Each structure stands twice: as C-alpha cells, then as structure tokens.
Amino acid sequence: MSPMARTAPVPAATDPAIIRNFCIIAHIDHGKSTLADRMLQFTGVVQSRDMKAQYLDRMDIERERGITIKSQAVRMPWERDGVSYALNMIDTPGHVDFTYEVSRSLAACEGAILLVDAAQGIEAQTLANLYLAMENNLTIIPVLNKIDLPAAQPDKYAAELASLIGGEPEDVLRVSGKTGDGVEALLDKIVHDLPAPIGDPNAPARAMIFDSVYDTYRGVVTYVRVVDGMLHPRERIQMMSTRATHELLEIGVSSPEPTPSKGLGVGEVGYLITGVKDVRQSKVGDTVTNLAKPAATSLPGYADAKPMVFSGLYPLDGADYPVLRDALEKLMLNDAALVYEPETSAALGFGFRVGFLGLLHLEITRERLEREYKLDLISTAPNVEYEVTLEDKKIVQVTNPSEYPTGKVAEVREPMVSATILAPNEFVGAIMELCQSRRGVMGGMDYLSEDRVEIRYRLPLAEIVFDFFDILKSRTRGYGSLDWKADGEQVADLVKVDIMLQGEQVDAFSAITHREKAYAYGVMMTGKLRELIPRQQFEVPIQAAIGSRIIARESIRAIRKDVLAKCYGGDITRKRKLLEKQKEGKKRMKMVGRVEVPQEAFIAALTTDESKDKAKK
Amino acid sequence: MPSVLPLGDPAPANGQLPAQVLEGVADRAFGLYVHIPFCAVRCGYCDFNTYTATELGGGASQDAYGGTAESEIAFAARALTESGLPPRRLGTVFFGGGTPTLLPAEDLAGILAAAVQAWGLEPGAEVSTEANPDSVTAESLRVLKDAGFTRVSFGMQSAVPHVLKVLDRTHRPERVPQAVQWAREAGLAVSLDLIYGTPGESMADWEESVRTALSYEPDHISAYALIIEDGTKLAAQMRRGEVPPIDDDDHAAKYKLADQLISEAGFAWYEVSNWSRGENQECRHNLAYWRGDDWWGIGPGAHSHVGGVRWWNVKHPSAYAGRLAAGDSPAAGRETLDPETRNVERVLLESRLSSGIAIGTLGSGRTAIAGLIADGLIEPASAFAGQLVLTLRGRLLADAVVRRILPD
Ligand SMILES: Nc1nc2c(ncn2[C@@H]2O[C@H](COP(=O)(O)OP(=O)(O)OP(=O)(O)O)[C@@H](O)[C@H]2O)c(=O)[nH]1
Ligand SMILES: C[S@@+](CC[C@H](N)C(=O)[O-])C[C@H]1O[C@@H](n2cnc3c(N)ncnc32)[C@H](O)[C@@H]1O
Ligand code: SF4
Ligand SMILES: [Mg+2]
DSSP states (O other), rough: OOOSSSOOOOTTOOOGGGGGEEEEEEESSSSSOOOOOOOHHHTTOGGGGGOOOOTOOSSSSHHHTTOOOOOOEEEEEEEEEEEEEEOOOOOOEEEEGGGHHHHHHHHTOOOEEEEEEETTTHHHHHHHHHHHHOOOOEEEEEEETTTTTTOOOOHHHHHHHHHHHTOGGGSSEOTTTOOOOHHHHHHHHHHHOOOOOOTTTSSSEEEEEEEEEETTTTTEEEEEEEEEOOTTTSSSEEEEOOOOOOEEOEEESSSSSSOOOOOOOOTEEEEEOOOOGGGGSSSSTOEEEEEESSOOOOOOOOOOOOHHHHHHHHSSGGGGGGHHHHHHHHHHHHOTTTTEEEEEETTTTTEEEEEEEHHHHHHHHHHHHHHHSSOOEEEEEOOEEEEEEETTSOOEEESSSSSSSOEEEEEEEEEEEEEEEEEEEEGHHHHHHHHHHHTOOOEEEEESSSEEEEEEEEEEHHHHHHHHHHHHHHHHTTOOOEEEEEEEEOOOOEEEEEEEEEEEEEGGGOEEEEHHHHHHHHHHHHHHHHHSSSSSSOOEEEEEETEEEEEEEEOOOOOOOOOSOOOOOOOHHHHHHHHHHHHHHHHHHEETEEEHHHHHHHHHHOOOGGGOOOOOO | SSSSSOOBOOOOOTTTOOOGGGGGGGGEEEEEEEEEBSSSSOOOOOOOBBBOSEEETTEEEHHHHHHHHHHHHHHHHHHHHHHTTOOOEEEEEEEEEEEEGOOOHHHHHHHOOOOOOOEEEEEEEEEEEEEEEGGGHHHHHHHHHHOOOOOOEEEOOOOOOHHHHHOOOSSSHHHHHHHHHHHHHHHHHHEEEEEOOOTTHHHHHHHHHHHHHHOOOEEEEEEEEOOTTSSSSHHHHHHTTSSSOOOOHHHHHHHHHHHHHHHHTTTTEEEEEEEEEEEEHHHHHHHHHTOOOEEEEEEEEOOOETEEEEEOOOHHHHHHHHHHHTTTOEEEEEEOOOOOHHHHHHHHTTTTTTTTGGGGOOOOGGGGGHHHHHHTOBBBBHHHHEEEEHHHHHHTTHHHHHHHHHHO
C-alpha cells in the first residue's frame, strides 16, 4: 500500500514520465464524485475535516440535485515505490444531456476509470462513455464501485465488465467510494497502468482548451491540457482559431483550489487567466500557443455541442425582459452549449427562443435563471428543430412551431437519434413495443451477459426526448437505461396543430406533431385549457386545428355570477381587500383577444407532465 | 361581523381622530351600529363574531353587556367631541349580531336610551334590530317599539325544513309568520332575511321560500347567496364531501328567480341583495354603509367609519370589556384612507345601488362604459343620462363591472 506523497511534484517542473491524466466516467449515479472525494482525501489535497460529500459538485444546483453538471479537474500527488507522481483527475457528469462535457474531458487524458455500480451493473451510459473513451484511444481501468452495498454482486458484474472490455474478471478492481475500500489500490493501479503523457518539451507551446468558465471575480478561467512546450505567466499567448492574443495574467493548477504556478509543461493540466470576460474568446476545443513562438498546426478540436430541444423563455412580468436578456448573456458565458435568440409571442410578449442539450439542461438553466436572477419565467412546451421544404424549394428551419411556414409544404424533415437501451432480457418485449409506438426502427440487439440485453433503435428525437425515459423506466421496473446520440434526420408526416381561443390562435400552444398524434395533442390541450381558463362573461370556444380543419373542440361556459352578496355589516375594509385581490389577479392575466387567461394557466398548460421530475436520468 | 379582523395601523387609546374627518362632515349622515355578540346556538354557515356562552369571563357576560356597550357610547361621544366634530344627531341606529333579541328587550332599550342621551335622534330616525324568529315575543317587540325602535329584521333564511336543517337553524318555519304578526301589531316595520343556494336546496325549494316570505307581506327583503366561510362547520362538511359544493350557476338562477318574484310582488331592488316596498322602506342604515356616511360601531369586533377613517374593535367580548373598563378605546386597529382608496371604495359601494354612480366621477373608468352597455351589464338609458346603474345581469356580475371601471 502506498503512503500519501511526502513531496508533491511542482508544476512547470514535472517530468511527464511522472504525470498520469485520467477521468472518471460512468453511468449517472454510479459514484464518480464520491470516488473522487476519497481520492482527494487519500492524496491529502483535501483535509478530512474540510471534506464534504461530492466535494467537486460546487454549484448549488449540483448539490441540491445530487448530480454533476460540470466536469472538474484536480491535480493530486501520489507516491508509489518511492516516486511522487502527479495525478490529474477529472470527475465528469453522467447524465446524457452532458455527454459533451465527457468527451471534452477525455481529450485531456490518457486513461479513464470506467466505474460501474456493483449493485446495478452495466447501464446505457456505461457503454456510451466506454465507447467515447475507446474512440479517444484511452487506456481503460474497469472498476466496480459500491461493493459495500449488501445488494452488490461484484462477481457477476466483474464478469460482465471483463467480457465487455476484454480482460479477466480478476483484473476488475473492487472499491467503495463510500468506505474508501480499494481506493488506494486504485491510485496505485492508475500510476502503474496508465501511460504517461507524451509531448515535445522543446516544440512551440500547444495546449488544448477543454473547459472555459466565467467567474465574477477572475473573469474567464480557461482549463487546458498542455501537449507540447511550456506556458509561462506574463507571456503573450494566442488562440489559434481566432488569432486573438492575450496576456497570461495567471497560470496554475487546481488542487482543488486554484494554485498559481510558474507555468505548465508537457502533459500538465491546469488553468489560465487572461482577463477576458467572454468565454467565447477562449473557446473550448481551441489550441493555445505562444505568440512569440507560435505553433504551426493546431490540435484537433471537438465539435460544438449542438442544441437538441428548443423552448421559448418569457418573463412573467414583461418589464423583466431586459433582466432575462442580461441573465442569458451571463449564463452563456459559462455554458457554451446554450444558444438563444430573441422572439416575440402574441400571447406571451417578448422573450427568447433557447436551444438546449436536453430537458435536464433546460430545466437547470431555467432554474438558475429564476434563482440567480430572481426571475419568474414561463417556458413554452419544448420542441425539436424541423427542416421544412416548401414547394418552391425554399427551406425553413423551424425551432418554434409558430414559425412553421404557411405556404405549400413539400416535405418536413425531423432530427433522428440512435438510441441504446440496456435492460434485463425479460423486458425486451415491452421495450420493443414502446419503441415501435414511438416510430422507432430496430437496429440490432446483443446479449451483454446471460440476462442483460442491449437494444439499439433509430428513433425520431421528438419521440424520445420528452417522456420516453420515464415510460421506459416504469415499463422496466426501473432497470432500463437509455443513451442516445444524434443520428441525421428523416422525412416524416408531420403537421402543425394550432390552438384557438374564441377563434384567436394562441401561438404559445401550437405544436408540431406526427399526423397520427395530432388528434391526441388537440384533445389533450383543449381539455387542459378548459380546466385552466376561468369562466369569462361570454362563452369561450377552444379549438385545435390543422390548418383550417378543426380536430378537437371544447368550450368554457360563460360565467353567470361574479358578485359577493352577503351582509358584511360595516366591514368595508374586507370587501375592498377582496376587490384588491381580484384586481391583482386581473393584472396577472394575459389577454388573448377578449379572453383573460391567467398566467398560471399558461404555465400549467405548458408544463407537460413529462417535463416534471426530470432531474435523474 | 366577520370572524377575521383586518390588519391595520394601531389606533390611539383615547379614540382621537385625525383632523381630516372634519372635512365635509356637514354632508354626511351619522349613524350608530350596536353589535350584540350572542346567539343561542351557532349556525353551521355563520362566521359572525358571536358567542353562545352566557358567561365569557373577564367581566364579559350577557347580563353585563348592556352596561359595557353603554360605556363605549359614552367613550364615543367624548372622542368625537374631542376630535373637534360638531354635535350630530343620529339618523339611523342598527342593532345587529349575533342575535340582539337574545338580550332582554329592556337591555336593548337601555342601550338605545344611552345613545339618544349622548347624541339625540333626528326626527323620523330609523332604529332597527336584527332578530331570530324564535327569540322574540309579542311582549318583547312591544317593549322595543316603546323604547323607540322602528324596524325589525328577522332571520328567516328559508321556509323549507330540510334547508333550515342544513343551515342549522333552530326555528320552526311556522314561527316566522307569528313573529311578523307580533311585530306588525307592535307597529314595527318588518324585513326578512333569506339565504339562497344552500346545499340540497332545489329551485322549487327556493321558490317556495321566496313565495312564503312574500306571503307574510314584509316591507323589505334581503336575499343573500350562501357564502361558505373558512372555519365554519359547513365549510368542514363540504371539505369532507358531506354536503355538495356551491354552484355559481345555481346561485345566479336563484337570484334571478328571487328578483322576478319579489319585483312582481311590488318591491324594487335598491342594493344588489336588498329589495323594499318603496323608497320609504329602504334600510337607511345599510344605505349609509354604501354611501360612505359616518357611523360608530359599538361592541366587540364592530367596525366604524368617520370621514375616511375606518377602525374596528377588538374581537373578543372579554378583551373588549377590559379595554373599556380601563378607560381605553376598544379599537384593535384602524386605517386612514387616502383619496385613491376612498375613491375605490366609493366605486365599489355606490355601484351596487339602484341609484348608481355618476359616470362623470369615474375618471379613466369612463372608457369602459360603452363595453359595459354592449355586454348588457348597465342600463343604457341611465348611462346616457350620466348615471351607471346595473342591469339584472350586471348585478350578478357586479364585481366584474367594478373591476372594469376602476383605474388599473
Ligand atoms: N453505499 C455506497 N453508496 C455510494 C458509493 N459511492 C457513491 N454512493 C452513493 O451513490 C449516489 C451517487 O453518488 P455520486 O458520487 O454523486 O454519483 P455520480 O456518478 O458522481 O453521479 P453523477 O455525477 O450525477 O453522474 C450518492 O447517493 C452516493 O452517496 C459507495 O461506494 N457505496
Ligand atoms: C348578521 S346576520 C345575523 C342575523 C341573525 N342572527 C340571524 O341569523 O337571523 C344577518 C344575515 O346575514 C346572512 N348571513 C349570515 N351568514 C351568512 C353566510 N355565510 N352566507 C350568506 N348569508 C349569511 C343571514 O341571512 C343573516 O340573517
Ligand atoms: S343566529 Fe345569526 S348570528 Fe347567530 S349564529 Fe346564526 S346566523 Fe350567526
Ligand atoms: Mg457526480
């Protein structure tokens, strides 16, 4: 067993041979952040008394939800056979919405710990992240976690894992992030098994940006992995894609608090501060070089994260629009995956159409806007992006149903995904039925072990991104897991369903659906609105229509009584307060034609049951 | 009196009023409300400030109540004078409850005498009391008449036994004509209170109640929609599903039926819930509330209004008696209305009257008039003559009308 390192290798003076760069990857909740905690503790970079669970999950929202959203890199010393090594560990998120964070982290590493919950076994993101790591040619250390759990079946899952990676079950390490059991052996194995980074110390500096975060006090903090050469404080650096130059105000390593250093050399992972205020000037995937001695070719970058679902965000109080605009701008500094543009809705006023990686991303963004900027927001029903080709061959990208062209439509294309579902084999029938009802086409099926299957489907994104996972979970009694990635597009029979109140179309309620599901949407939405909109002084018909064809209708009967008729004696104050309350309520109404629609009705109508309870996937 | 008091500013212990109450005092009538916080039993729908115990502790008992009320009258007379208000005679006096007639008629007579001594009565003053049909006798009504009462308002509520039962009313229906008869013989004007929309009340039940009430030939009828007040027994029964929920459409239909039957019998509406057999029979004390006149409310939980200052007394009879015994104002809180709020109240109150509200005083609310006429909510002819008067449909939607004519 190795002792805690007595001396830590000094940044900028560390031989690449004693550096090990790795990330921890796993399915959501398999214990990455908890394992990271033990490593922080055993290597001595966090004192036991300062330790708290999931130390690296620093955002409030991460702590409340118990999930990791942003990757975190930490430098830790570890001694083996009398040699002090420098380990750079990156804890990654497990949720499918944040897969792009994982792929960025992988590019900074030579190895990956593939962590599997010993009570759950291999799940969909285990596979997805494993394949990502293999594509990046990383050395993989398979590890079973949570062996302290009574329900753990380490022998069974060690065999499963070994057969997946190609190795012997005995080679699969067994640890408990909770008790710390096996973690020191794991640190030793990291030192022993993972290759040291290779680079040319004398070549012009090249460092890969794998993360870029805006910090109110320090401006943009850029996380890099140095591949060749060396970066020093005070020198001028250049971003190779934009040619923009900056002065390196500070350079250092996170351990886990930012610690300035004399520089970063080959194989080292750390951060840079240049004083820029906009993360887009320090783009993830870009290469940093030295202005005085620039590199000729940049490192291969990675593709930008592509938004998958779109939703309109509107302030409840129209006067908050500028606050929302500033808030989105600030959030975007920290979240390169966020895209938005202004839009107007006849019903909701001024707002933004925002693109997200998935529903969790949407929900977290919305929650942060509400919490950190004290905004009350309405978000419209999320939808995917469609490509509509008109008969005159004009092509329109539709991210908002109300932009759906009114002209003659030749063809509509919708985004597709390839999905991988892992589940015990008894649920194969139920899963196939579900996928078929979602217009899926089966791509194949493999047995990962005797009783666990991997089923692959190609499905429309719109069919899986909302409620699919919840239904999958319930049909597989919680055992099914899902992973998906974008996979082109297809032509489909899609229509736009409009909702009308008293003949006035309400743009916020329009939806693009498959023709076969249009009727169900119409019935659902008109029914919901009938419940949610209070009675008015006149009857209000609610209709759902495709073009001019009405497919569903409901109506709200006229209100016949709206008066307090009781003897209150001389208590006029009470009467007036009631009126004031009613007037307050009226202020929160949005007018659709002559119909007063309470904002709560908008919120409730737009809150799909499936967009609740989404925290965990 | 509603069971929950409003939140307001503290009221001074000496009852002193701010100088603003002097403004326009000559144009305002002055009245007295006397709250009697006792009932024989509490009805399941009722959240008025009333108690069934004869002995409440802290010097508060039914026996001692008359004396306590008289001490507030003395306090009131002094506070008004010390606030610089000119002496005014009472135009109206109203004894409400609770069940005022649960106290001996002599006690009520004594309170009235104290008020008359303090302020005097206008010639032709209206002096009313509420009464439960089973808490009066021919004799007690005669005593009231002799003491100066002019009017009695009976809580009839319904003529149908199963409805009275849901309402927890203890009187037998036959008791009402009897009581009305006695009141007539004593020379008192008679009003009947009805409640519509009680769970389980059919349209035929309601029609029977209205027709029965009319057959007693009262001078005045009030018909109130049953309100399910928080904290009442009826609210709990409804929550538990023991009685069916209130249906606004049923209320609307019953109001229309009542208006039709009562009008056919020769009455005219003068406030949303009130009809009288002629202008002389309107309840002037109630009108004073709607018109923003001045009145002092005697008794626990009673509300008062003088020149844009509203206040309300502490709720419990013991606390109330304690304050007065210490020589302090029994007020729990008060509010001094700014001009804007006074205007809101004026619109809220006056629009409910058949005399209506002058459109010229509505400011930006005038822009709503055309729409209100188009929607059939106000009388077009009156509107052209400059007065906003609700139609039958408008009375049923009166709160919506008010929201439309008030500035945002
Ligand atoms: N019993 C036991 N529980 C563990 C162990 N490791 C983690 N957990 C629990 O598993 C849950 C998830 O742990 P995390 O460390 O947040 O998992 P994660 O993989 O980082 O999750 P994401 O970042 O959201 O993907 C928490 O409730 C942990 O307390 C372990 O070794 N034993
Ligand atoms: C102050 S109460 C008291 C009168 C008297 N104690 C009685 O009940 O006969 C005056 C009238 O208000 C009405 N009322 C009381 N509570 C009500 C409620 N919850 N809903 C509607 N009207 C109510 C009744 O018609 C009652 O007669
Ligand atoms: S008698 Fe009148 S005041 Fe007394 S409880 Fe019944 S309704 Fe309320
Ligand atoms: Mg985590």
